[in-house]
Amino acid sequence: MRSPFAYAPRPGAPLQSASPGAAIAYLGALAAVAFLYSSPIVLGAAGLAVVLAGWLAGARAAVRAALWMGLTLALLIVAVNALVVGRGETVLARVGEWPLLSDAITAEAISAGAVLGLRAAVAMVAFGVYSACVDPDRVLRAVRPLAGRSALTATLVSRLVPVAAADAGRLRDAARLRGPGAAPAGRAPLARRLLAGSLDRAVDVAATLELRGYSLDATRTVLGPPRSKRALAPAARGRGSSRHDGRFYLAGALVLVIAIAGKLLGADAFQEYPAVSVGAGPATLAVALTVALAGLAPLPSNPRTARTPRTPRTASTSPPPGGRS
């Protein structure tokens, strides 16, 4: 079974068609907002934006899985923060003296944990959408001329992780199929077997890379950084880019500029302690609205219907072929 985060090409979908740079700029800007702001309103807007972006890009399984994981993590953070931090005026419960734990659970600590959790959830959903929508081969191709060894490592990992996951699935199945009279497979023997299998796989992949000519290093020498964009052929410049790139660069830049400007103008009005205070002024709302609307960037553009060229209405003075009837 495929991982929900596995890249799935969707022909025509703007986010999948976009160049890795454009997609990373766009999703990175939304994730950056989550780290810049503490305001639950703006964080909520960033969360809405990444969910919307993934949904419109067709990565619904990835969004669902990332939301599930992100919200689980958020709940964990809320619980830990509530138990460890005792600051705040609104005491909800007294739990007594425990090592490492606070003696009181406060609404403020829960709120602070929720903000941290929301931040983590937004980042996870953004990464989930990135993973499902951005072609890793194109990312590696972009990185390869700059950092060959890192790209090789990433190539091996990106190939071996799903293969190891499939191997693990097969080993689990085989463990379930063992007869009741056979020794139970056990976690440690299975882990050893999986590790040995992964090493074999790594050798196979390395052999394949050798056969494909990886050791020639031609990519770095022929297509490496010294070549300027202008020096490349027109086809080379066009390759990897998409007509949708502009909108993602624009959306990413807009989100970042407005988020930074809003931060400077006090749009991040949120205070956890000693009492929770959430600012909802025009600046905060403007930033939240902009960020949320940025989630619409992957919306597919309306297909343009092909128009048949109209026959010129101007009267022709010359007779049609074959003469007038």
Place this chain on the structure above:
Amino acid sequence: MQFAQFAGQGGVVLALGGVGYAYPGAGRPALRDVSLRLGGGELVLLAGRSASGKSTLLRAACGLVPHFHGGEIEGSVEVAGVDALASGPGELAAAVGYVAQDPETQVVSTTVAAEIELPLELRGDPPRERARAVEEVALALAVPHLLGRTVDTLSGGELQRVALAAALVTRPRLVLLDEPTSQLDPVAGDELIWLLRRLNEEWGVTVLLAEHRLERCLAAADRVVAMADGGVAFDGPPRDFLAWAQEADTALGTPAARLFSLCGIEPLPVGVRDARRTLESNERGGEGSRAPSSLNLFGGGSRSDRGRAAEKAQAVRRGSGSSPVTALKVRDLWVELSRHDGDHDVLKGIDLCLGRGERVALMGRNGAGKSTLLRTLAGLVEPVRGRAEAPAGIALLTQNPGDYLVRERVGDELAGDEGLAALRGVGLERAVDADPRDLSGGERQRLALAIALAGRMEGEELPALVALDEPTRGMDRARKADLVELIERLAGRGAGVLVATHDVEFAAAFAERVVLLGDGAVIADGPAAEVLSGGWYFATEVARVLDLPGVVTPEQGAAALLPSHESAFTPPVPGQMQIREGGG
């Protein structure tokens, strides 16, 4: 383009001179004094039993041996004029393409387009040329519709084509293929072989193809090189190879050649068309072939033979599944699985019954639902509708026996009386102290089966149903004969045996009944002799040559052709079928 210089070139593409090689730490050499020259545009078939040195020879020809695997090598290897011992696989990549047996192990990219483009990118070709080369090779291999797909959503046949495309995209002069059809169904396997022939003819690519199922590719080959014990035992045209195999190693012969040998017809045929032409020529009393005058060919008497064969096959059908004890009962089974393009019904209303002691082959194209059916029977997949009942249990051996082996001593895998009983059940009781990795491929398969059987046996009695999923992948004919023997032993001790396989010759050898799946539904269910002689792709070579109902093995064919042996012809019944390795 850079590779245009090779187009239409002849000359020597691969030259090995006195090559000897041993893997690091190996006790015996894998190659011994191998000398071989391959000319431009040849399609050469590399035959030989398992461990005869075929794969090592291919690895030496692409530079993996010794540069990647290490070890000691002597002699000389030249590929397209490049010294392969001085240059590594990377330097040879422009001249030679290599496709391994398991395509899963040789894809490194996420998408098909990137996988095919990678060798060109690594070579430093500019994007415009890369785009054109990818487009052309995709068209040549009929995979342009796959370019946008991710490799993990491809079927085995599609993945094999993509691996071939990645090997061909640099337009190498030499392509090496190591058992490329071992995981493919008969349809995809035939398509791949004829695709190679077409590329060989149109592009002038030299092809060196290692295969066990020779009947599938002998007709497409210009020349056969047979390996034995690391050396070249034969090198010559396909027809001469068959004559040599009759004398030297009958396990390397084809079923049609054995049929002709049993009937005393010469020359031995290299394929179905060749065989039919020879038989038709005999029927007309033509020159150029030698056959006994008593041959009863397609004409006179064939109708009565067909009628008799059909009646006998009917008798087997009436007998099949009539075992008083049911091993398996499947009713209206529907299974839905998720694929790259959404949820699909993989099994569609399967009805199936199996008696104890019955031997059944489950056949069908890649993706027809064979493995899913077995996994559902074993409880690994939940059906969305219907039910499967195996009242006395099921032991399933999946496609990778190695997945069952997780310890370093056989006795640790199977401890206690139940473990020993299971080992005895598969004839491995003497290997209790062995390391599973030291066992042969066939023994490892038996050990995995024993692990699946352990505790499901009552004393020495086997479970009601034993299921094997594609157990013959990469096996030579001798190991298949061992497997047939094991299946007969299991069935003889009361287990119903259900084997999913693509190998029609193997199915003809062990099965008394064949269930054919098509797109998740049962499209044929009957006696093996009837099903395997009633089509084209899912038919044995003998069936395709003779086109007589119920005649699928060389022995049956000989009995049908030679009136003096008429009494010898019987449709397959339990306990009588086996892969004949004996001479002609």
